Amino acid sequence: MRISDPQIVARLTKLAVELQPGISLADQTSLGIGGTADLLRIKKHESIPHLMKLLDSNHIPHKFLGGGSNLLVGDGELPWVMLQLVGPEPDVVLEGNLAHVDAAADLGRTVTFCAKNDLGGMEGLIGVPGTVGGALRMNAGAYGMQIGSYVREVKLYRAAERKIEFLRGHQISFEYRHTSFAPDDMMLSVTLELPSKPFKEILQGIRICNEKRRASQPLGQKSAGCIFKNPAGASAGRMIDELGLKGHAVGDAQVSDRHANFFVNAGKASAKDMLALIADVRGRVQKAFGVELENEVVVWNA
Ligand SMILES: Cc1cc2nc3c(=O)[nH]c(=O)nc-3n(C[C@H](O)[C@H](O)[C@H](O)COP(=O)(O)OP(=O)(O)OC[C@H]3O[C@@H](n4cnc5c(N)ncnc54)[C@H](O)[C@@H]3O)c2cc1C
Structure with missing residues (x-):
């Protein structure tokens, strides 16, 4: 899907949404497969309700793109625009056992950053590519753990209410590669509550998981x-x-x-x-x- 109407383009600029026309999804996905579409990069969470209204009123369908590591995208010209978050700097902020993480943050980097600050639990996620937002949506997990177990609160755009809300961990059901978020909800950030562990111990767990992946994948x-x-x-x-x-x-x-x-x-x-x-x-x-x-x-x- 291409956006060519100059009025829509001007409105996007006002909303701090960067339009990258005609990107190849083959370049954005780990499978290296996929056709072309316009990419809208969102720099401010607050602009999302306005952006959604703009897209809806102009009948522009959309999909949320994280790191593209769990996607098989069709060939040719695609009938959607892609929405992607641009994270702030820093995208992970620690407060005791809590990690406040932007959905655009790289998952592996988040796990390592927390580990270096003696926060563990997510060792199994090392080697899972993509963003924290994608991991939340998919309830990514491996080697007996899943990210959902550590979620204390999620900030999300709720499509049904057309606004940004917060959900507590117990209000969300996290099952095997399945979550109770509605299909059009967009993950914006998450607070994870992680157990304290010495870095050396976490590193040992990370090494074991890395070994298992290298041996089998x-x-x-x-x-x-x-x-x-x-x-x-x-x-x-x-x-x-x-x-x-x-x-x-x-x-x-x-x-x-x-x-x-x-x-x-x-x-x-x-x-x-x-x-x-x-x-x-x-x-x-x-x-x-x-x-x-x-x-x-x-x-x-x-
Ligand atoms: C080599 C390799 C190993 C892997 N190993 C594992 C593994 O061990 N365990 C595992 O669980 N997965 C694994 N995966 C799959 C994949 O890495 C995970 O599912 C990952 O969490 C997807 O994140 P992403 O940001 O790449 O999401 P994407 O692939 O971009 O998107 C996946 C889904 O999430 C949605 N989404 C993305 N971001 C958002 C957002 N902010 N808000 C709302 N929806 C969003 C998309 O619309 C889409 O429906 C592996 C993949 C590869 C390539």
Whole structure:
């Protein structure tokens, strides 16, 4: 979606929203797949209700883009504008055991910054790319932990009320890669309450998680992490592996030969290739195991 009306462009400037016309989503996503759209970079939280009103009244559909590490975006001209937050400096402020973090902050950098200040708990999130906002929305987690467990309060734009609000942690349900936020809610910042731990101890935990990732994931390749959620009591990767599908490909979209639930862009894969591979693998797992795999990757395909 392109914004060309000069009046809308002028209004965006007044709202401190930077318009980057026709960016490639292939350059913004860890899979390296996706067509083009205008990107709106939001510099002030306060301008969001006005921006949403402007977009709604001009019938401009939008999507929220974090770090693009859990996205499979369609090919060609996309029918949405992308909204992305620009974080303040500093984007993490500590107050005792509380970390006040902007949603645009890099997740890995946040974990490390907290660790250096003797705040732990998030060791498992090291190696999870993307932003804190994306991690909140997805309830990112690994190695037995999830970010939702540490959320004390979230500042968000609530689409239904058309305003910025605060939710306490207990008002939000955080489940396996699922949260109770409404689809159009936008995460703006979060207060995490983290346990005190000596840096050395946290570092040891981080090293163990890094080792596990290096040993099992195709870290040098373009991917979006796990494609499918694990069904209750089972492993999607194990089922795919048991079917001998490691290396199985549609065009340049390929089941990783290191981790069967990671699908990689081994060259110039299109969204069409990746979607065909996902459908093919899902069909084979359904036929062999009677299990319908659910996407963990978020698909934006018109
Ligand atoms: C190599 C690799 C390893 C990974 N390992 C893990 C893992 O161990 N555990 C895990 O949970 N995930 C993992 N992932 C997936 C991914 O990194 C996480 O889901 C991450 O938290 C997504 O954050 P993001 O900022 O990149 O979000 P994006 O990919 O940009 O967006 C994901 C979803 O969040 C929404 N979103 C983003 N920002 C906001 C916002 N501010 N407000 C509202 N909605 C928003 C988007 O609209 C979209 O629906 C991995 C990915 C890769 C590439």
